[in-house]
Structure formats: C-alpha cells, structure tokens
Amino acid sequence: MNTLELSASQIAQHIREGKVSVTDTVEQHIQRIQKVNPRINAVITPMYDTARQQAKDADTHIATHGTDDLPPLFGVPVTIKDSWGIEGVRFTGGSTYHADDIAEQDAEVVKRFKEAGAIILGKTNLPDMCWSGETVNPIFGRTNNPHNINHSAGGSSGGEGAIIAAGGSPLGIGSDIAGSVRIPAAMNGCVSLKPTHERVPSHDHFPKPSDQHPDWNTAGPMARRIEDLSLAMSVLSETPFADYREIDLVNRRCVVYIHNGLVPVRKEVVETVSTAMGTLKHAGMETVRDDTLPIRDMTFAYAHLMSKYGNDAFKTALGGGKKYNLWEEINYIRKGEGRISANVLNFTHSMDVFAPMAYLTGGTNSRKVDQYKQQLLSAMGEDGVLLCPIIITTPPKHGWVYTLITQVPYTTPFNLVGFPAVVLPIGYTKKGLPLAVQIVARPDEDETALAVAAELERVYGGWRMAKM
Numbered sequence: 001m002n003t004l005e006l007s008a009s010q011i012a013q014h015i016r017e018g019k020v021s022v023t024d025t026v027e028q029h030i031q032r033i034q035k036v037n038p039r040i041n042a043v044i045t046p047m048y049d050t051a052r053q054q055a056k057d058a059d060t061h062i063a064t065h066g067t068d069d070l071p072p073l074f075g076v077p078v079t080i081k082d083s084w085g086i087e088g089v090r091f092t093g094g095s096t097y098h099a100d101d102i103a104e105q106d107a108e109v110v111k112r113f114k115e116a117g118a119i120i121l122g123k124t125n126l127p128d129m130c131w132s133g134e135t136v137n138p139i140f141g142r143t144n145n146p147h148n149i150n151h152s153a154g155g156s157s158g159g160e161g162a163i164i165a166a167g168g169s170p171l172g173i174g175s176d177i178a179g180s181v182r183i184p185a186a187m188n189g190c191v192s193l194k195p196t197h198e199r200v201p202s203h204d205h206f207p208k209p210s211d212q213h214p215d216w217n218t219a220g221p222m223a224r225r226i227e228d229l230s231l232a233m234s235v236l237s238e239t240p241f242a243d244y245r246e247i248d249l250v251n252r253r254c255v256v257y258i259h260n261g262l263v264p265v266r267k268e269v270v271e272t273v274s275t276a277m278g279t280l281k282h283a284g285m286e287t288v289r290d291d292t293l294p295i296r297d298m299t300f301a302y303a304h305l306m307s308k309y310g311n312d313a314f315k316t317a318l319g320g321g322k323k324y325n326l327w328e329e330i331n332y333i334r335k336g337e338g339r340i341s342a343n344v345l346n347f348t349h350s351m352d353v354f355a356p357m358a359y360l361t362g363g364t365n366s367r368k369v370d371q372y373k374q375q376l377l378s379a380m381g382e383d384g385v386l387l388c389p390i391i392i393t394t395p396p397k398h399g400w401v402y403t404l405i406t407q408v409p410y411t412t413p414f415n416l417v418g419f420p421a422v423v424l425p426i427g428y429t430k431k432g433l434p435l436a437v438q439i440v441a442r443p444d445e446d447e448t449a450l451a452v453a454a455e456l457e458r459v460y461g462g463w464r465m466a467k468m
Contacts, residue, residue, distance in 0.1 A: 003028050005465055007225035008076050008171040008232075015075040016067045022075035026055040026119055029077045033121065033168035036468045039149055042163035044082060044140045045090045045123040051077065054119045072235060074117030079169040081157050082123040083130050083206050084110050084219070093206045094128045094137035096339045097320030108201040109173050109219045109236055116235040121169060124159025128340055129207045129317045130175060132347040133183055133409070134401045135159055138338050142398065145188055146466035147432050151395050154184035160222045161188035165434075167465040170224050171232060175205055177217035178302075179390075179411025182438060185222060185423040186390040186409075189434030190463050192222040193229045193450070196443045197418030200236045207317035212309035216415045224463045226424065226454045233446065247451035250284035253384030254452070258289075260296040263406055265392040272435040273389055276426055276456055280387065283455050287387075293379055294372045295388070298413035301372070304364040305416075307355030314348060347401050354405065373417040377442060385452050386440040390423050395433045410438060420446040422453040426460040432467075 001020045003011055014020045030048050037043050058075045085091050085103030092098045106114065113120070125135050125143045135158025136142040143158045145151040146166035153162040157174030161184025164172060174181040176194040185192035197215040209217045221232035226244075233241045256277045259265055281287040315323045318340050326349065329340050380386055391409045400407065414421045420441050425434035437456070441449035456462075 004032055004167045006170065008073070008223055008228040009225065011170060012073060012076050012231070016070060018067070022055040022058040022062075022119070023052070025075060026051050026077050026121070029121060029168055032166070033163065036146060036166040036168055037163070039468060040144045040146050040153070040162045040166060041141055042124055042143050042153070042159040042166070043079065043122040043168065044125045044159065047089065047120055047122045051119050051121050058117070058119070071115065071117040072231060073113060076118050076171060077121050077169060078113060078118045079121050079124050079160060079163055079172040080110060081160050081172065081174045082126055083175050084173060085204065085206065086110050086120060086123065089123065091206070092139055093130070094126045094139065095318065095320070096138050099139050107204045112235050113173065118171075124157070124163055124172065126156045126159060128344045129314055130156035130177065130180060131314045131318065132156060132344045132401055133179065133404060134343055134398065135184070136341050136343050138341055145395060145433075146468055147189065147434065150397055151433065152187055152398050152400050154187035156180040157222060158184045161185055161190055164188070164190040164222055164224060165463070165466050166468055171228050172222050174220050174222050175202065175217060176220045176415070177209060178306075178415060179409050181220035181222055182390050182411055182421060182423040183409055186425070186434065186436035187395040189425040189428070189436070189466070190222055190224060191226055191229060191422070191424040191453070192220055193233065193446060194218060194220045194414065194421045195233065195237070195446055196420045199238055199444065199446065200233075201238065207314065210310035210313040213305065215418065216310070226422070226450055226457050226462070229422070230447070230450055239444070242447045244447040244450035244454060247448055249280070249451060249455060252285050253381035254280050254285040254287045255293070255379045255384065255386050256287060256289045257291055257293045257295055257386060257388040259291045261291070262296060263392065263408065265389060266394060268394055268429060268435060269389050269392055272427055273387065273437055276387060276437045279456060279459050280452065290379060293386075294375055295410060295413050298372050298416055299408060301364045301369055302412035302416045303351060303354045307351050311348060311351050318344065318348070343401055347404070350404060369416060372413075376417065376419070380442060383445070383448065385449060388438050388440070390436050390438040394429050394435065414440055418443055420449050422449040424453050424457055424462055426456050426462070
C-alpha cells in the first residue's frame with residue numbers, strides 16, 4: 001500500500017488493522033525524503049537508521065502482542081523542527097554558534113510524540129534562531145517550496161512545511177511566535193494549528209522567548225490533513241481535546257476580515273477568502289464581512305512590544321549569548337563568512353524600524369491590547385470564528401522578507417492575544433502554488449477552528465502532494 005498520500009490518522013488506523021506494516025510505511029517516507037530533499041533542503045538531520053530499527057521493533061511488537069492498546073501515533077513517521085531537542089541528536093536552532101550541539105534530553109512535545117508511538121525520521125530546517133519569515137541559515141542553507149523551488153517555503157517552520165507538502169512526512173511539530181507554523185503551511189500547502197497559548201507545553205523551545213512575553217510562542221502541529229492536527233493535539237494538549245467532528249457549524253458566527261486599509265490584498269487572495277466565506281455560509285454559518293476589526297492596529301502593537309521587549313532576546317540568541325554588532329556581521333557576510341544570515345539580520349532590524357511607526361498609533365500598551373481582544377471576542381460571538389487571509393499575496397519568491405513591510409501577514413495579532421488559528425489550502429494558482437485561508441477561534445476553542453477548517457477541506461480537498 002502507498003502511504004505517501006494517506007493522512008497520519010489513516011496511517012495509524014491502517015497499522016492497527018494490519019493493512020500496512022510500520023516498516024513499509026517508514027521506508028516509503030524515507031525514500032520520498034531522499035528523492036525530494038536534494039531539491040528542497042527541508043530535512044537537515046536525518047535519523048533514518050534509528051527510524052528503520054524502531055519500525056522493525058514496532059512490527060515485532062504487533063506480531064507478538066497484537067494491536068490492542070497501541071498508543072495513538074504508533075508507527076506513524078514524523079519530523080521535528082530543529083528548535084526542539086531530541087535526546088542524542090544534533091540540535092542547532094539554525095545557529096552557527098550551535099552547529100555541533102547535541103541535545104541532552106527530549107523537549108516535552110517530542111517526549112509526548114515518542115510516548116504516543118511516533119517514529120521520528122529527522123529534524124527540519126529553520127532560519128537562524130527561528131527569527132525570519134523565510135527559512136535560510138548559514139549552516140544548512142535555504143529551504144525551497146516543493147511546488148516551485150524558486151519560491152519561498154516561508155518560515156520559521158519552513159522545513160516542516162516543505163517536507164510535509166512534498167509527501168515526505170505526514171505530521172510534524174513546528175513553533176509559532178509570529179506566524180511560524182501558519183506562514184509555511186500557507187506557502188507550501190499543508191495544514192497547521194497555532195494552539196491557544198499555553199495549551200501545549202512550549203517552555204523548552206530554543207531559543208527562549210523574552211521573559212515579558214513568553215506565552216507568545218507556542219508549539220504547533222503541521223500535517224497533511226485537519227484530522228491529523230486533532231490527532232496531534234490529543235497527544236500534545238495540556239487539557240482534554242474534544243472531537244471537532246461533533247461540533248455543529250449551523251448558526252455559528254463567522255466574521256470575515258480581508259482588507260487592512262494600508263496594503264492592498266492581492267486579487268487571488270481576496271477571491272480565495274470570499275470563496276471560503278460563501279462555502280461556510282452554505283454550510284449554515286452566519287457570515288458577516290467586517291474590515292473594521294483592529295487587526296492592523298494589533299499588528300502595530302505586536303511590532304512595538306516585540307521590539308521593546310523581545311527583539312533584544314533574539315539578538316542575544318543570534319549572537320551566541322551576547323548581542324551582535326550589526327556592521328561586524330555585515331562585514332562577515334561580505335567576506336563570505338557570515339555567522340548570521342543576511343535574511344535574518346534584515347528581519348531583525350526591520351522590526352526596529354517598524355516599531356516607532358507602530359508606537360505612533362497609540363495602541364501599544366496592555367490596556368489597548370485587552371481592548372483589541374474584547375473587540376474580537378465581541379465580533380466573533382459566543383461560539384464563532386474569524387476568517388481571514390494568512391499571507392496577502394500568492395506564495396512569493398525567495399527574498400520576500402526584504403519587502404515584508406509591503407506584505408505583512410495576518411499572523412502576529414493572534415500571537416498577541418493568544419487565540420488559536422488554523423491554516424489550510426483551499427485552492428491553487430494557475431502556476432500550482434497554494435492559496436490558503438486562516439480560521440481563528442476564541443481561546444481554548446481550537447476544536448471549533450478545526451471544525452470550520454474541516455468543512456472547507458471537505459469541499460475543496462485541502463493538501464495535495466507536490467509533484468516532484
């Protein structure tokens with residue numbers, strides 16, 4: 001059986017039913033990675049030998065003990081972003097200062113995946129210290145979009161997004177402090193969930209976020225199918241995770257936000273979100289368009305607060321424990337000896353430039369942030385959701401972060417207030433690049449976002465493996 005186009009949930013079920021062996025499943029995915037990875041550079045630290053042995057042990061366990069009481073991810077191959085430690089495995093965070101580090105223990109999210117029976121195929125690429133919307137670093141280089149290698153895979157979980165989209169992994173763990181599981185899902189055409197803040201343990205992420213806003217960052221699953229996000233959350237969540245399939249969408253409110261009033265949203269993106277809106281209306285949801293929501297002001301607030309409290313933490317991490325000197329790093333890059341990628345340097349200092357502009361909006365204190373949160377909650381209603389774009393262009397070519405100020409994604413507002421958000425593709429451009437939407441739910445109502453996303457996936461098909 002070909003498992004490359006099955007969801008992680010289907011793989012787990014087929015293993016239980018004896019329709020496919022763990023060994024064959026893992027081997028098919030390893031071979032797929034070996035085929036596509038030379039072109040997309042997504043998996044940077046393979047763990048194939050270990051994965052093959054674990055697969056054999058899993059099949060032996062089934063032959064000896066049967067399939068009763070198997071954990072939920074038993075035999076399912078997965079990948080892990082290189083911002084999470086795996087005991088005994090190279091652990092770089094994309095930084096030259098940590099190029100030869102070995103993790104001493106598993107991150108909590110990795111531990112939970114292992115305990116659930118997952119088999120790790122390898123670690124995936126990311127920008128230096130996760131601090132960019134594009135995946136490139138001086139150790140491993142750049143990750144490419146599997147649908148078109150001239151286009152960006154996004155960031156910072158770009159390696160995860162690319163290898164899942166390419167069929168090399170059905171499920172993985174990324175992290176999201178400013179859109180880092182959602183942007184790669186949108187650009188590569190897989191699905192992802194940024195959970196409600198603190199619903200998934202993220203305390204041992206590398207690098208550590210600022211002490212002032214540690215809850216902005218969260219681990220998040222990335223996968224082929226919406227059902228896989230739910231499966232992952234059943235393992236990762238600190239609180240019981242309900243079955244999204246039992247949620248009735250009829251008469252639930254869906255407020256739709258598209259235009260930010262500053263930067264034009266591209267026509268294909270507008271059409272994609274509008275199409276999704278129509279589909280959800282047909283499904284019985286109460287849909288209403290509202291471009292007056294404070295999404296733009298929340299973006300400004302995030303930028304100001306991140307520059308004030310968090311950007312220095314990233315600068316210190318990027319400098320190997322002390323703040324780097326910008327001109328010194330630029331000189332290293334000019335000599336071809338860059339210790340920090342130019343992409344990440346640009347992103348970091350763009351934040352410093354953007355922050356004063358944000359401050360002028362006057363909406364950058366905690367009181368205003370609370371007001372923004374209440375505005376969104378009021379607009380969404382007691383059990384509703386928000387539908388909006390994730391990136392306001394079609395998936396861009398490499399280097400898009402150099403012009404980020406003209407195409408700011410709709411991501412950071414939901415880190416600011418801790419709301420869960422799901423991203424999934426619902427169409428593709430004429431050039432075969434994915435077109436995605438974002439569904440945002442109220443805090444601790446991640447399941448509602450999944451239910452809405454599942455309806456769109458049912459209608460439009462969702463993920464499809466990149467032809468490579």
